[in-house]
Amino acid sequence: MTMNAVEGAGPRPRRVGLFVTCLVDIMRPTVGFAAVKLLEDAGCTVVVPAQTCCGQPAYNSGDRATAARLARQAITAFEDCDHVVVPSGSCGGMLIRHYPELFAGEPEMAAKAERFASKTHELVSFLTDVLGVERVTVRFDGTVAYHDSCSSLRELGVKAQPRRLLASVEGLSLVELDEAETCCGFGGLFAAKYGELSNAIVSRKADDIRKAAAGTVLAGDLGCLLNIAGKLQRAGSAVEARHVAEVLAGMADGPAIGEPQKGAGR
Amino acid sequence: MTAVATTPRFKANVHEALTDVRLQGAMTFARNFAGRRAAAAERLPEFEALRDSARAIKDHTLAHLDLYLEAYERKVVESGGHVHFAEDAEAARKIVVGLCKGLGAKSVTKGKSMISEEIGLNAAIEAAGIEAVETDLGEYIIQLRHETPSHIIAPAIHVTARDVEQDFRKAHRELPPERDLSRPEQLLGEARGVLRAKFLAADAGITGANFLIAETGASVIVTNEGNGDLTQILPRAHIVIASIEKIVPTLEDAAQLLRVLARSATGQDASVYTTFSTGPRRAGDPDGPSEYHVVLLDNGRSAMLGGEFEDMLRCIRCGACMNHCPVYQAVGGHAYGWVYPGPMGAVLTPSLIGVAEGGQLPNASTFCGRCEEVCPVRIPLPKMMRHWREREFARGLSPAPQRFGLGAWAFFAARPALYRFATGLAARALHLAGRRKGRFASAPLAGGWTRYRDLAAPQGATFQSRWRAKNGAVK
Numbered sequence: 001m002t003m004n005a006v007e008g009a010g011p012r013p014r015r016v017g018l019f020v021t022c023l024v025d026i027m028r029p030t031v032g033f034a035a036v037k038l039l040e041d042a043g044c045t046v047v048v049p050a051q052t053c054c055g056q057p058a059y060n061s062g063d064r065a066t067a068a069r070l071a072r073q074a075i076t077a078f079e080d081c082d083h084v085v086v087p088s089g090s091c092g093g094m095l096i097r098h099y100p101e102l103f104a105g106e107p108e109m110a111a112k113a114e115r116f117a118s119k120t121h122e123l124v125s126f127l128t129d130v131l132g133v134e135r136v137t138v139r140f141d142g143t144v145a146y147h148d149s150c151s152s153l154r155e156l157g158v159k160a161q162p163r164r165l166l167a168s169v170e171g172l173s174l175v176e177l178d179e180a181e182t183c184c185g186f187g188g189l190f191a192a193k194y195g196e197l198s199n200a201i202v203s204r205k206a207d208d209i210r211k212a213a214a215g216t217v218l219a220g221d222l223g224c225l226l227n228i229a230g231k232l233q234r235a236g237s238a239v240e241a242r243h244v245a246e247v248l249a250g251m252a253d254g255p256a257i258g259e260p261q262k263g264a265g266r
Numbered sequence: 267m268t269a270v271a272t273t274p275r276f277k278a279n280v281h282e283a284l285t286d287v288r289l290q291g292a293m294t295f296a297r298n299f300a301g302r303r304a305a306a307a308e309r310l311p312e313f314e315a316l317r318d319s320a321r322a323i324k325d326h327t328l329a330h331l332d333l334y335l336e337a338y339e340r341k342v343v344e345s346g347g348h349v350h351f352a353e354d355a356e357a358a359r360k361i362v363v364g365l366c367k368g369l370g371a372k373s374v375t376k377g378k379s380m381i382s383e384e385i386g387l388n389a390a391i392e393a394a395g396i397e398a399v400e401t402d403l404g405e406y407i408i409q410l411r412h413e414t415p416s417h418i419i420a421p422a423i424h425v426t427a428r429d430v431e432q433d434f435r436k437a438h439r440e441l442p443p444e445r446d447l448s449r450p451e452q453l454l455g456e457a458r459g460v461l462r463a464k465f466l467a468a469d470a471g472i473t474g475a476n477f478l479i480a481e482t483g484a485s486v487i488v489t490n491e492g493n494g495d496l497t498q499i500l501p502r503a504h505i506v507i508a509s510i511e512k513i514v515p516t517l518e519d520a521a522q523l524l525r526v527l528a529r530s531a532t533g534q535d536a537s538v539y540t541t542f543s544t545g546p547r548r549a550g551d552p553d554g555p556s557e558y559h560v561v562l563l564d565n566g567r568s569a570m571l572g573g574e575f576e577d578m579l580r581c582i583r584c585g586a587c588m589n590h591c592p593v594y595q596a597v598g599g600h601a602y603g604w605v606y607p608g609p610m611g612a613v614l615t616p617s618l619i620g621v622a623e624g625g626q627l628p629n630a631s632t633f634c635g636r637c638e639e640v641c642p643v644r645i646p647l648p649k650m651m652r653h654w655r656e657r658e659f660a661r662g663l664s665p666a667p668q669r670f671g672l673g674a675w676a677f678f679a680a681r682p683a684l685y686r687f688a689t690g691l692a693a694r695a696l697h698l699a700g701r702r703k704g705r706f707a708s709a710p711l712a713g714g715w716t717r718y719r720d721l722a723a724p725q726g727a728t729f730q731s732r733w734r735a736k737n738g739a740v741k
Contacts, residue, residue: 026724051682053679150636154635188633192712195713197597197630226721258723
């Protein structure tokens with residue numbers, strides 16, 4: 001019996017640096033370990049260089065200098081990796097699309113940022129598009145809906161990849177949301193700065209999810225998921241939210257986002 | 267200055283919009299546009315190539331705008347018309363009011379024009395003792411309601427049919443009170459009847475322009491009601507008001523842009539009427555105005571040329587960005603507080619009225635990117651909103667709590683060891699505090715979040731500390 005969850009990977013070991021993202025690091029390490037498992041099962045050697053934030057909150061708040069400082073730090077930290085893989089489309093978009101824009105006046109750094117961007121990938125699309133993973137051999141019993149995070153979809157072209165892998169999960173049935181491509185209203189600091197507006201947008205997303213009659217909603221971005229889970233829970237919905245990597249790695253047996261440990265001190 | 271901006275009160279406007287049950291009901295209609303656009307794009311195999319071509323046409327024109335403006339002016343003059351350049355809104359109002367007075371006009375009809383809204387033209391015309399009558403049905407409705415457009419192509423999209431019935435009963439007192447206005451086509455018929463008399467009585471007709479063609483001196487308008495045609499053909503004078511970036515080099519260019527305009531806007535292959543007007547009535551023409559004027563408005567646009575907001579001047583005012591915007595869909599156009607709503611308004615408003623007044627708008631975006639995805643001329647709207655945030659930040663205009671919070675975050679994020687220590691501590695503390703329920707219903711400093719949704723508690727130790735415990739620090 002094989003222990004591998006992933007089939008169809010190539011033979012050459014690649015040194016993959018996991019850019020875990022601050023949200024996964026602090027809020028939900030399970031997603032990081034799920035990413036490690038998926039990558040190792042596909043034959044990669046995974047390393048985790050010391051890291052902090054990609055700089056996106058600063059970048060989107062108009063503070064380019066801080067964003068550039070954090071970009072420099074990340075680029076240096078992952079210098080000796082063949083690939084950088086990130087379990088988030090939003091941070092991925094920052095690393096891949098926006099880092100090169102930060103060093104317009106510095107050709108040497110700009111070239112480094114370009115090289116860094118070209119070796120960096122969002123987790124699920126890295127598995128399918130770079131490693132050629134076609135299916136996973138795990139089980140998840142339930143009906144799930146997949147929410148396309150805006151950055152994954154529009155900055156990185158991630159749409160079919162997670163659906164393809166989810167289709168290979170035994171026991172899982174995938175339903176499409178009417179508005180899978182509509183923003184959940186997270187938007188990083190937007191959710192706190194424009195709370196009322198963000199709430200109006202995520203309320204529509206929660207309605208759409210409830211209408212789809214799925215037991216679980218999945219996405220590739222923890223930011224969206226914290227927002228969606230928080231709204232569903234506040235509204236008393238029983239729909240659970242998880243990162244897609246947890247399901248693909250067969251690590252979805254623990255509590256879903258915002259749910260208590262079974263038997264946690266009562 | 268023009269229409270008064272309530273943009274600095276954006277958050278209060280948002281609250282009003284979200285708690286306005288009638289508005290929320292009306293806004294569901296706005297969401298239909300997205301599906302229609304998608305279907306129209308789907309029907310046309312070369313749609314994406316057309317978008318590239320549309321962008322190239324506009325970029326080329328903007329790079330040579332001075333030349334094409336001069337060429338356009340020459341052609342208008344050759345065809346017997348007059349061109350007036352207006353540097354700002356006040357200059358434009360003066361020119362138009364002066365022209366109307368010169369005609370001895372008592373009444374003018376108007377086709378739909380966002381430039382008219384931008385310069386606050388109706389108030390100026392009426393202050394001169396001249397009646398201004400909007401003839402686009404949506405514009406007519408909001409004129410009766412003393413409102414401004416809430417959408418650049420569907421100005422009354424925030425109004426329901428029942429509202430219109432009440433407005434018509436109040437405004438059209440000469441009609442029998444017992445008449446049936448329960449169906450939309452009855453409302454339409456009544457507006458048509460009332461407006462017909464206005465068309466025939468008008469001394470001047472004012473229209474906007476979707477395009478101005480340098481090669482021919484023609485102005486082009488697209489409408490679905492034909493009101494623009496009656497506005498510009500029946501009166502003695504036709505006055506076109508348009509901003510300078512409406513110029514395109516050739517008729518062929520205009521035709522290319524028309525192919526993406528209606529599809530992006532309403533999902534129609536073409537608008538019902540596409541009307542070209544070139545100069546006044548010529549000898550032998552069966553109809554047309556005896557005077558033809560074009561007022562070209564700058565109002566801050568030439569200052570955008572060559573700068574980081576130049577791409578915004580490609581905009582052809584289709585409204586696709588707002589039709590696809592989650593923020594616009596939630597609150598409608600009036601919350602934006604000035605003339606132009608949605609993503610295009612969020613970029614254009616600070617350009618035209620200043621970032622101190624308009625700075626809220628480019629901040630109020632999730633950067634979901636759907637606007638850029640559907641823009642027919644591929645304007646990088648999120649990128650330009652970010653540019654505004656950068657200018658705000660550089661000028662110290664961003665709110666103090668945000669600056670402080672980000673500064674603290676950046677301090678830790680630039681020091682990996684300290685960051686691991688601090689986040690490790692915070693994650694464990696929050697985990698312990700929240701583990702019974704797995705989440706928080708309220709949390710200090712997170713009110714903007716927890717007022718509306720729960721906040722998940724961290725799982726405990728951070729990923730990095732668990733990884734190090736397992737694998738050592740090197741790996």
